[in-house]
C-alpha cells in the first residue's frame with residue numbers, strides 16, 4: 001500500500017450512480033466532500049441529486065474526455081449489466097459489458113493519471129469456503145462471477161494505480177428509485193428491507209432455505225461501502241479489499257437479527273423453498289462470507305458488527321439519509 005496524502009480532496013468519476021449501490025456511494029462521497037461526477041448513459045432526470053455527464057462507457061475516448069473535463073483523481077467503477085440470464089443468452093455482449101468496459105476504464109484512467117476503484121463481488125468464489133481471505137484464488141461458479149473475476153484481474157494487472165473492493169450481502173435503499181419493489185432474491189441484496197416491508201405491514205415473510213442459493217454472507221450496508229471506498233481512495237489502496245460486515249450469517253440468522261433491531265415480530269417469519277420463478281438459470285455459491293484481515297490493515301479499521309449496521313439501516317429508513325458507521 002502506498003501511504004499517499006490522507007487529506008487530499010478526491011475528484012471521483014463514478015459509474016453506476018443511478019443504481020442501488022452506486023446511489024448510496026454517490027450520496028456518501030458527496031456528503032463527505034468528494035468532488036463527484038456521475039458518468040451516466042441517459043439523462044437521469046431533474047431529481048437526480050449529483051452532477052452528471054452523459055458518457056459512453058463503450059468508448060474509451062469518451063471516458064478519457066470525462067476524466068479530463070472533471071480533472072478526476074479517481075474513477076469508481078460500479079456500473080453493471082445486472083442480468084444473469086442475459087449473460088448466458090449473449091455471452092459476447094456480457095463479456096464486453098463487464099471485462100471490456102473495465103478494460104476501457106482502466107486504460108482511460110491510466111492515460112489520464114487517475115486511480116481505479118473497482119467494485120466486485122463475493123460471487124467470485126464458489127461458495128464452499130467460509131470467511132474467505134482477500135488472497136484466496138478466485139473460483140467462480142457462474143458467468144457473473146467469472147466476468148467479475150476477469151474484470152478484477154483487468155484492474156489488478158492493468159491499472160497503474162487502484163484496487164478491487166469485493167462486497168456482498170449488500171443491504172440498503174435504492175436512493176434514486178425509492179419506490180422500486182424490494183424483494184428477496186437468490187443473493188442477499190435487499191433481504192433486510194424486503195423483510196422489514198412485510199413485517200411492518202403485518203404480513204408474514206418466508207425466508208428461503210435452499211442449498212442451491214446464497215445461504216451465508218457477511219452483510220454490509222450500502223452506505224458503508226461508500227465510506228470505505230472513499231477511505232481506500234484516500235489511502236491510495238491497492239490489491240484486493242473486502243468491504244463487508246464483521247459477521248457471517250445465514251438468511252435465518254439475518255432475519256432474526258433484523259427483527260430484533262427493527263423491533264418486529266419474529267413470529268411472522270417462516271422458512272420455505274425458493275419459488276420456482278425466482279430461481280436463477282445458473283449455479284449459485286452458497287457460503288460467500290468474506291474475511292477482512294488485509295482490508296483491516298489497509299484501512300486501519302475493522303468491519304462493523306451486524307447489529308450496528310442494522311441499527312444504521314434503521315436510522316436511514318427513519319431519516320431518509322444513508323448512515324455509514326465509518
Ligand SMILES: NC(=O)c1ccc[n+]([C@@H]2O[C@H](COP(=O)([O-])OP(=O)(O)OC[C@H]3O[C@@H](n4cnc5c(N)ncnc54)[C@H](OP(=O)(O)O)[C@@H]3O)[C@@H](O)[C@H]2O)c1
Nearest residue numbers: 016017018019020021022041078079080082121167170189
Ligand atoms: N447489489 C448487490 O447486492 C451487490 C452485491 C455484490 C456486488 N455488487 C456490485 O455492486 C455494483 C453495483 O451493483 P448494483 O446492484 O448497484 O447494480 P444496479 O442497481 O443494477 O445498477 C447498475 C448500474 O449500472 C449502470 N449501467 C449498466 N450498464 C451500463 C452501461 N452500459 N453504461 C453505463 N451505465 C451502465 C446502470 O445504469 P442505468 O440506470 O442507466 O441502467 C446502473 O446505474 C456492481 O459492480 C455489482 O457487481 C452488488
